[in-house]
Amino acid sequence: MIQIIVGLALCTLGSICSQEMCRDLVTEVEKLLKSSHSHTKKKAALCAARMVNKVPELVDSFVPLTRALLSEKNHGVMLSGVVLVTELCQVSPESVPHFRKQVGSLVKALKSLTLSGYSPDYDVSGISDPFLQVKILRLLRALGRGDPETSDAVNDILAQVATNTETAKNVGNSILYEVVLTIMDINSESGLRVLAVNILGRFLLNNDKNIRYVALNTLLKTAHADHGAVQRHRSTIVECLKDPDVSIRRRAMELCFALINDSNVRTLTKEILDFLETADTEFKSYIASNLILTAEKHSPTQRWHVDTILKVLVKAGNFVDDQLVPGLIHLFAGMTSLHAYIVQHLFVALGDDISQQSLVRIGVWCVGEYGDVLLTGASTDDELIEVSETEVLDILEAVLKSAHSSLVTQNFALTAVMKLSSRFSEMNDRIQSIVARYGESMDVELQQRSVEYSMLFTAYSHMRNGLLERMPLPEGKSIITTNETIGGEEEMAADRPAQLAPETHQMPVRSEER
Numbered sequence: 455m456i457q458i459i460v461g462l463a464l465c466t467l468g469s470i471c472s473q474e475m476c477r478d479l480v481t482e483v484e485k486l487l488k489s490s491h492s493h494t495k496k497k498a499a500l501c502a503a504r505m506v507n508k509v510p511e512l513v514d515s516f517v518p519l520t521r522a523l524l525s526e527k528n529h530g531v532m533l534s535g536v537v538l539v540t541e542l543c544q545v546s547p548e549s550v551p552h553f554r555k556q557v558g559s560l561v562k563a564l565k566s567l568t569l570s571g572y573s574p575d576y577d578v579s580g581i582s583d584p585f586l587q588v589k590i591l592r593l594l595r596a597l598g599r600g601d602p603e604t605s606d607a608v609n610d611i612l613a614q615v616a617t618n619t620e621t622a623k624n625v626g627n628s629i630l631y632e633v634v635l636t637i638m639d640i641n642s643e644s645g646l647r648v649l650a651v652n653i654l655g656r657f658l659l660n661n662d663k664n665i666r667y668v669a670l671n672t673l674l675k676t677a678h679a680d681h682g683a684v685q686r687h688r689s690t691i692v693e694c695l696k697d698p699d700v701s702i703r704r705r706a707m708e709l710c711f712a713l714i715n716d717s718n719v720r721t722l723t724k725e726i727l728d729f730l731e732t733a734d735t736e737f738k739s740y741i742a743s744n745l746i747l748t749a750e751k752h753s754p755t756q757r758w759h760v761d762t763i764l765k766v767l768v769k770a771g772n773f774v775d776d777q778l779v780p781g782l783i784h785l786f787a788g789m790t791s792l793h794a795y796i797v798q799h800l801f802v803a804l805g806d807d808i809s810q811q812s813l814v815r816i817g818v819w820c821v822g823e824y825g826d827v828l829l830t831g832a833s834t835d836d837e838l839i840e841v842s843e844t845e846v847l848d849i850l851e852a853v854l855k856s857a858h859s860s861l862v863t864q865n866f867a868l869t870a871v872m873k874l875s876s877r878f879s880e881m882n883d884r885i886q887s888i889v890a891r892y893g894e895s896m897d898v899e900l901q902q903r904s905v906e907y908s909m910l911f912t913a914y915s916h917m918r919n920g921l922l923e924r925m926p927l928p929e930g931k932s933i934i935t936t937n938e939t940i941g942g943e944e945e946m947a948a949d950r951p952a953q954l955a956p957e958t959h960q961m962p963v964r965s966e967e968r
Contacts (some may be wrong), residue, residue: 457493458857460486464497468504476505480515487519492528499523503541513546524556524563529576529583532563543596554597554604561611564590568615579623587615591632598640605641612637616649621656627665631657631672639677648855651676651683658690663699663924670694670705676864677712678698688713692722695729703729707737711744723762738773742766747779747935756789760796768803771810783819788927790840798839802848809858815866818853821846822870823924843878845872851888861897868892868900872907876922886911 464486467479468544484503502516516538521533543550567582567590576583594612598604618631620626630653637650654676657669670691674962677684691713693708707729714722723745730741745766753759763782767774786796800817808814821828828841853859853867868889875885889911910918 457491460494463495464494464501468501471505471508473509476509480505480512484515484519487516487523491602492526492531495523495526496528496530496534499531499538503534503538504752506538506541506545513542513549517549518541519550520553521556524559529586533583533586533589536560536586536593540589540593540596543593548583550597554601557594557597557604557607560590560594560597561608564594564611565614568611568618572580580620580624580630581623584625584629587629589631591615591629591636595632595636595639598636600641600952602641608636608640609643609646612642613646613649616653624662624665627657627660631668634672638672638679647680648683651680651687655687655690657951658687658694662696663702666694666697667699667705670702670709674705674709674712677709681713681715684709685713685718688718688722692725695725698735703733704737707733707741711748714748714752716752716754719748719754720758723748727762727765727769730766735773738770738774742770742773743775743778746774746782750785756792757795760786760789760792760799764796764799764803767810767813767816768807771807771813774812776812779815782812782816786816786820787925789821790927793824794827794830796820797827798841801828801841801849802839803844804853808849808856811858811860811863814859816854818850818863818867818870821850822873825870825874843874843881846874846878847881847884847888849918850874854888854892861900864892864897864900865903868903868907872903872910873922875911876919882911 464483467475467483471479483498483502484496489495489498489501506512506516520535520539520542523531523538526532526535539553539556563588567587570582573582576586578584581587594608596870598608612633616630616637619629619633621630627967634650634653637646642650651673654669654673657665660666660669673684673687673691691706691709694765695704695710697706707726710726712721715866726741726745730738730745733741746763747760749762749766753762763785786793788794797820800813800820803813803816804821827848828839828846829843830892850871854864859867871885871888875882878885886908889904892900893908895901895904910921
């Protein structure tokens with residue numbers, strides 16, 4: 455009976471103690487850690503972990519007592535000791551080298567749990583004390599981080615746990631998840647890392663959406679370190695883009711972007727473009743902007759680069775970040791050999807849809823700058839395109855009148871119309887009429903442009919051709935490469951990683967499902 459009362463007192467002390475109480479009662483807790491009763495020692499170890507968290511300078515009081523706790527045969531006491539040591543390592547990194555001396559006993563205990571048969575006192579769904587296994591794995595991860603010698607000492611046991619743990623129940627999946635995190639966090643062997651990624655690959659095939667979510671989230675963290683191993687599961691990851699669960703689609707999309715390299719850019723970009731058509735509105739800005747950045751970084755040819763950007767603009771022009779529009783104009787202007795191809799495709803796209811604002815702004819700029827190329831009858835995709843001056847002006851005038859066009863887009867279009875006065879030979883009267891129409895616009899910027907451009911037809915007509923010459927070719931790299939994380943990054947960061955918790959015998963539920 456007295457042990458129960460002492461246990462209640464220790465639980466209360468750990469929950470409500472102030473810093474002053476911790477300092478006053480630390481010696482009492484130290485005495486109870488040496489008690490012969492396992493229940494008392496267990497509660498004292500948990501209380502000590504709370505006290506250390508509140509008063510870090512008490513670390514030295516408990517460090518000498520941890521060795522006996524880690525060698526206990528009682529699972530409850532050992533579990534509490536592992537929790538205390540883990541807390542000491544977090545609060546006082548200077549104590550980590552001291553606890554690395556206990557790695558051998560921890561490995562021995564974990565091996566015993568993994569290889570032991572049925573134990574009615576600690577069995578959970580056919581696995582011996584998964585709670586203790588998870589806590590030991592977390593402690594080994596903290597001790598092995600940044601230490602090659604400790605990492606070598608735990609490599610074998612990690613491989614044993616990974617190969618001997620059943621995956622039929624979520625309890626086993628929880629242990630495997632901790633094994634994967636430990637392998638990835640220490641200086642483990644390359645073969646072990648491949649094994650960890652393969653475990654996550656099996657998670658992706660699981661029917662439980664929470665398991666798939668955790669696998670995608672962990673693979674996303676792992677992709678930069680073991681890119682090749684994660685690439686082997688690319689097809690499964692791409693399939694997750696079609697999952698009905700929005701969180702899984704989000705993580706799969708982020709992982710697809712992380713996996714893109716020079717060798718697979720065509721395949722993955724095609725998959726992401728297909729996903730873009732059916733993606734939720736909240737994803738489209740992130741996908742569109744990152745596709746443009748990816749095409750800039752990994753494009754195999756200029757023609758493919760242009761085609762990819764045009765597809766993004768056509769499918770999700772309203773979701774391309776405004777900051778990228780000047781960069782794309784800069785990019786297209788620098789591709790002198792593809793000016794005809796670019797302006798013709800943009801003109802065709804404008805004829806089909808003038809509601810996509812980024813597409814319209816880039817399109818009208820290119821039409822205004824290289825509008826004379828449209829009249830040459832050059833071929834696009836082996837089809838001859840013949841465009842008249844009237845058709846070009848019809849499109850630009852439609853943009854100016856469209857209810858979809860913002861004031862910025864109208865300014866782009868008005869300037870494009872004006873530029874065509876020096877490129878077209880028979881439409882100056884119509885161009886002058888269109889420009890003059892906005893001399894009384896309610897928007898000051900549009901009105902100012904209209905008045906200034908109209909003056910170029912009258913008082914300064916001799917300067918018009920010189921002022922409206924083509925822009926000089928840009929120098930240096932496209933400014934797109936300077937915009938590393940544009941569009942939707944805040945939304946993507948809102949969904950935080952989950953952890954597998956054996957205490958609940960199920961995968962964690964994500965925030966949006968609670």
